[in-house]
Amino acid sequence: MSQTSDRRRILSGVQPSGKLHLGNYYGAIANHVALQDQGDAYYFIADYHALTTVQDRERLAELVRDVALDYLALGLDPAKATFFRQSDVPEVTELTWLLATVTGTGLLQRGHSYKDKVANGITPRAGLFLYPVLMASDILAYLSDVVPVGKDQVQHIEMTQDMAQSFHEAYGCEVFRRPEALMAEGAAVVPGTDGRKMSKSYSNTIQIFAEGKPLKTSVMGIVTDSLGVDEPKDPEACAVYQIYKLVASPEAAAEMATRLAAGGYGYGEAKKALLAAVNEAFAPARERRRALISDPDYVEDVLRAGATAARSVAREVVGRAREAVGLARASVTDT
Ligand code: TYM
Numbered sequence: 390m391s392q393t394s395d396r397r398r399i400l401s402g403v404q405p406s407g408k409l410h411l412g413n414y415y416g417a418i419a420n421h422v423a424l425q426d427q428g429d430a431y432y433f434i435a436d437y438h439a440l441t442t443v444q445d446r447e448r449l450a451e452l453v454r455d456v457a458l459d460y461l462a463l464g465l466d467p468a469k470a471t472f473f474r475q476s477d478v479p480e481v482t483e484l485t486w487l488l489a490t491v492t493g494t495g496l497l498q499r500g501h502s503y504k505d506k507v508a509n510g511i512t513p514r515a516g517l518f519l520y521p522v523l524m525a526s527d528i529l530a531y532l533s534d535v536v537p538v539g540k541d542q543v544q545h546i547e548m549t550q551d552m553a554q555s556f557h558e559a560y561g562c563e564v565f566r567r568p569e570a571l572m573a574e575g576a577a578v579v580p581g582t583d584g585r586k587m588s589k590s591y592s593n594t595i596q597i598f599a600e601g602k603p604l605k606t607s608v609m610g611i612v613t614d615s616l617g618v619d620e621p622k623d624p625e626a627c628a629v630y631q632i633y634k635l636v637a638s639p640e641a642a643a644e645m646a647t648r649l650a651a652g653g654y655g656y657g658e659a660k661k662a663l664l665a666a667v668n669e670a671f672a673p674a675r676e677r678r679r680a681l682i683s684d685p686d687y688v689e690d691v692l693r694a695g696a697t698a699a700r701s702v703a704r705e706v707v708g709r710a711r712e713a714v715g716l717a718r719a720s721v722t723d724t
Contacts, residue, residue, distance in 0.1 A: 396428045396429045397428045397429070397534040397535055398428065398429045398430075398431065398531060398532055398533050398534050398535070398566075399424050399425075399427070399428040399429065399430040399431065399533070399534070399535045399536075399537060399571075400430070400431040400432070400433075400527070400528060400531050400533035400535075400536055400568075401417060401421055401431075401432055401433075401536055401537050401538060402432065402433045402434070402435040402438070402475060402524075402527055403417065403418070403432075403434065403435060403456060403460075404434075404435045404436075404438045404439045404442075404589070405434050405435070405436055405439045405443070405449065405452035405453045405455065405456045406438075406439040406441075406442045406443050406452065406589045406590065407443075407452065407589030407590070407594070408452075408455060408589070408594070408596040408597075408598070408599070409455070409456060409459045409596065409597050409598070410581075410587055410589065410594035410595055410596050410597060411579055411587060411594070411595045411596075411597060411632060411635070411636070411667075412539065412578070412579035412581070412586065412587030412588065412594065413539075413597070414463070414597050415573065415579050415635040415636075416538070416539025416540070416541075416573065416576060416578070416579055417537060417538055417539050417573070418459075418460065418463055419463075419573065420537045420571070420572075420573040421460075421465065421470075421537055422463060422464040422465055424535075424537055424571075425465065425466060425469040425470040426469065428534075428535065430469065430470035430471065431470065431471045431473075431531050431533070431699060432460065432465060432470055432471070432472050432473075433472070433473050433474065433475045433527070433695075433699070434453050434456045434457060434460075434473070434474050434475060434692075435475045435524075435527070436449065436453055436474055436475050436476045437475050437476050437481070437482065437523060438475070438520060438523060438524070439452065440516065441511075441514070441516045441517045441520055442511060442589075442590055453474060454685075454688070457472075457688050457691070457692060458678055458681050458682060458688060459597060459598060459678065460472065461677070461678075461681055461688065461691070462598075462674045462675070462677040462678035462681055463597070463674050464674075467691045467694070467695065471695045471698045471699055472691055472692065472695040473692055473695030473696040473698075473699045474692055474696060475527065477692070477693075477696035477699070477700065478530070478696060478699050478700045478703045480530060480700065480703040480704055480707040481523065481526045481527055481530050481703060481707075482523070482526075483707055483711075484526040484529065484530050484703075484706075484707045484710055485519065485522050485523045485525075485526040487556070487707075487710050487711070487714055488522050488525055488526055488529070488552045488556060489519060489522050491552065491555040491556050491559045492522055492551075492552050492555060493555075496521075496548055496551060496552075497518055497519070497521060497522070497548075500520075500521055500544065500545075500548070501541075501544050502520070502521075502541060502542070502544070502545065503517060503518060503520065503521070505586075506590060509585075509590065509591060511590060521545050521548045521549075522552065524545050524549065525545075525548060525549035525552045525553070528546070528549045528568050529549065529552075529553055529564075529565040529566075529568070529706070530702070530703040530706050530707055531699065531702050531703060531706070532565065532566045532702070532706060533566065533568045534566055534568060534569065535568065535569055535571050536549075536568050536569070536570050536571065537570075537571045537572070537573070538570055538571075538572070539572070539573075539576065539578065539579075540572055540576055540577065540578050541578055541586060542570070543570045543572065546568060546569070546570035547570075549568055550567055550568065553565040553566075553567060553568075556710070556713075560713040560714060562713040564706065564709045564710050564713055565706070565710075577631070579631070579632065579635065580628040580631050580632065581593030581594060581595075581628075582594070582595065582607055582608075582610050582611045582612060582628070583612050584612055584628055594607070595607045595608060595632070595667070597671060597674070598671070598674075598675060598678060600668075600675065604664065604667065604668070605664060608660050608663055608664045608667065609657075609660050609664075611628050611629050611632075611656075611660060611663075612628070613627060613628070613629065613656040614626075614627075616656075617655075618653065618654070618655035619652050619653055620652050621649075621650055621651060621652040622649040622650065622652070622654075622656075623649075623650070624645065624646040624649045624650060627649060627656070627659070629656060629659045629660055629663055630642075630645055630646060630649060630659065632663060633645055633659065633662065633663045633666060634646075636663065636666040636667055636670050637662075637663075637666040637670075641662075641666070645659060645662060704719075
């Protein structure tokens with residue numbers, strides 16, 4: 390986790406805007422854990438971003454703690470990756486402003502994620518509109534080379550490339566690195582229980598750490614078409630199968646596809662198979678999470694140590710950006 394390492398820098402974040410779900414896991418977190426062995430990894434809990442949808446301080450604190458526990462239980466190793474809270478590095482909000490001053494509003498207006506959120510009823514406040522600028526700041530402040538994200542976030546990385554270029558052109562400098570998005574192999578947008586993208590904002594998730602009745606209720610609630618048990622079904626058009634093939638082994642997934650296509654296999658049975666597969670896949674992580682809950686000091690220590698390491702990188706980079714625009718390299722309160 391050396392900061393002077395010339396290994397490629399990998400960075401990503403997840404919002405504590407609700408309990409983490411299978412879309413987060415298969416779209417991003419599984420890849421984050423795998424990549425911690427392949428570069429200088431920085432992962433953070435995007436609490437500033439979450440303020441665009443969570444405006445309840447107790448709930449926010451609880452969700453931040455949950456995301457920290459979830460990541461550690463799912464295999465993030467603090468000896469390999471720098472893990473921190475976004476808001477512990479306030480320099481990113483400063484860089485957000487510097488980037489906002491070189492970013493055209495047209496670029497932000499074209500944002501799919503912004504348009505989807507507004508179309509799905511989230512109030513279009515300035516923070517939501519500027520969400521991609523804060524995200525660009527996260528990426529650029531740590532000189533990230535590679536940003537592992539789900540498909541829905543790729544446009545934000547492209548916007549980040551544009552913002553870095555606009556900044557360099559406006560000020561005739563080269564402060565940032567050009568980041569590239571990295572998607573998990575075979576990545577798709579994981580569907581939610583209502584067939585839309587699985588999302589914390591749409592209440593259509595299957596939570597990674599749900600167990601027992603709540604888990605059963607979400608899995609059995611996946612919306613399907615009205616084909617009867619005997620009728621042949623198209624697996625690719627079925628959200629149950631789309632999720633099952635991520636969770637189960639390739640052999641088990643192939644078997645479900647064959648049974649659906651043949652007819653005589655109902656959605657109810659497919660859902661039961663999915664429920665069993667989720668329970669099996671996440672049993673070890675649930676055990677680890679239970680152990681971590683009893684050690685809150687450890688979790689807090691990990692986040693603090695991560696913030697110290699991350700902040701020293703961001704201070705340096707944001708200092709160079711300040712200098713490029715003609716501000717003093719550090720604010721007076723830092724000197
Ligand atoms: P968030 O919390 O919305 O999503 C976290 C990660 O999960 C992926 N994801 C999905 N992948 C596949 N199918 C789905 N249904 C699905 N839902 C979510 C997302 O693509 C993401 O990788 N804006 C970021 C958080 C962020 C960030 C950053 C990421 C803030 N700053 C800097 C990278 C770099 C987000 O979408 O969070």
